[in-house]
Amino acid sequence: MLRIMCKSKIHLATVTDANLKYMGSITIDKKLLEAADIYPDERVQVVNLNNGARVETYVMEGKAGSGVICMNGPAARWAQVGDIVIIISYGLMDSKQAKANKQKIVFVDNKNRQIKRNSNDKRAASSRR
Numbered sequence: 001m002l003r004i005m006c007k008s009k010i011h012l013a014t015v016t017d018a019n020l021k022y023m024g025s026i027t028i029d030k031k032l033l034e035a036a037d038i039y040p041d042e043r044v045q046v047v048n049l050n051n052g053a054r055v056e057t058y059v060m061e062g063k064a065g066s067g068v069i070c071m072n073g074p075a076a077r078w079a080q081v082g083d084i085v086i087i088i089s090y091g092l093m094d095s096k097q098a099k100a101n102k103q104k105i106v107f108v109d110n111k112n113r114q115i116k117r118n119s120n121d122k123r124a125a126s127s128r129r
Contacts (some may be wrong), residue, residue: 031114
């Protein structure tokens with residue numbers, strides 16, 4: 001049996017743009033993708049803390065260091081500039097892999113710059129807001 005497990009996430013990112021006229025996807029700063037081990041074209045779930053919406057889409061790589069979090073195409077209807085989101089990547093794992101899974105959590109500041117990764121330290125998350 002395979003289980004769908006949380007592989008990594010970018011926690012409390014700020015939406016910097018919403019482009020309804022684009023074909024689709026979410027554009028994410030390349031540095032954040034690397035820190036969270038998320039690949040371009042990978043499927044992600046975006047959870048919007050401002051309105052409770054959840055949307056699944058695929059990732060496009062944005063300019064490294066830009067802090068870009070841009071909702072594109074239909075996903076742009078689910079978030080506005082300034083909304084706070086959690087971007088979650090999942091992986092299929094057998095039971096042994098699932099038990100050993102250590103998800104990567106990338107905490108960011110209000111400019112979407114990485115401030116901490118892989119920490120259970122609640123202060124990192126609470127210091128963001």
